[in-house]
Amino acid sequence: MALDTLDSKIAGHVVYPVGGAVVDDEGELVTTGDKDSHYVPEAVSFENYVKDYLNGEGKTLLDYLGNVKGKRMVKIKGVGSAELEDKVYAAIIKNNDEGILLSNGKGAGFEQRVNDFAATYGISEDMAKEYIIAHEIVHAHDYHDEGQTEAVLCEYFSYMTNNAKAPEQKAKYEKLAEVAYQRAEAQKNSEKKAA
Numbered sequence: 188m189a190l191d192t193l194d195s196k197i198a199g200h201v202v203y204p205v206g207g208a209v210v211d212d213e214g215e216l217v218t219t220g221d222k223d224s225h226y227v228p229e230a231v232s233f234e235n236y237v238k239d240y241l242n243g244e245g246k247t248l249l250d251y252l253g254n255v256k257g258k259r260m261v262k263i264k265g266v267g268s269a270e271l272e273d274k275v276y277a278a279i280i281k282n283n284d285e286g287i288l289l290s291n292g293k294g295a296g297f298e299q300r301v302n303d304f305a306a307t308y309g310i311s312e313d314m315a316k317e318y319i320i321a322h323e324i325v326h327a328h329d330y331h332d333e334g335q336t337e338a339v340l341c342e343y344f345s346y347m348t349n350n351a352k353a354p355e356q357k358a359k360y361e362k363l364a365e366v367a368y369q370r371a372e373a374q375k376n377s378e379k380k381a382a
């Protein structure tokens with residue numbers, strides 16, 4: 188099995204969640220502490236979302252990042268859920284060329300955070316989920332900076348808008364590009380304030 192324990196794996200990735208669960212790249216479930224914790228269903232559902240995304244809409248993102256941007260993706264060793272900072276929706280914990288994708292399952296859980304994201308930007312929950320996962324996939328391609336990550340998403344969603352044939356697809360990507368633009372601008376402003 189690829190992960191001995193989530194604890195040791197997470198320790199290698201320099202994040203120490205109090206609770207968490209990960210489905211590793213061999214399909215095995217690894218948990219910290221309590222095996223009945225709510226992070227287990229959180230991990231299983233996030234792993235399903237990520238898998239669905241990468242087998243569907245996400246294929247074009249992978250293609251874009253690889254072929255247009257010339258980036259390589261880290262090897263995803265596991266997908267799960269953990270206790271992350273409150274304002275965080277999801278995260279990728281990287282260690283050299285490996286990474287673990289985590290949703291923030293803390294408190295009310297990831298689904299509630301998706302609802303909040305959708306409400307903030309006036310988009311559907313499916314679009315919010317797609318956005319959040321796409322953001323982490325961009326991080327998985329050697330983009331660390333938040334502003335740069337949102338800018339790459341904005342470029343990608345604009346590219347998808349221009350290439351979409353069905354009007355509803357065009358409308359969806361246009362809206363997602365707008366969200367990315369807003370988030371990239373918000374990052375610029377917070378950097379200005381910080382500087």
Ligand SMILES: [Zn+2]
Pocket residue numbers: 322326333336
């Ligand atoms: Zn990020």
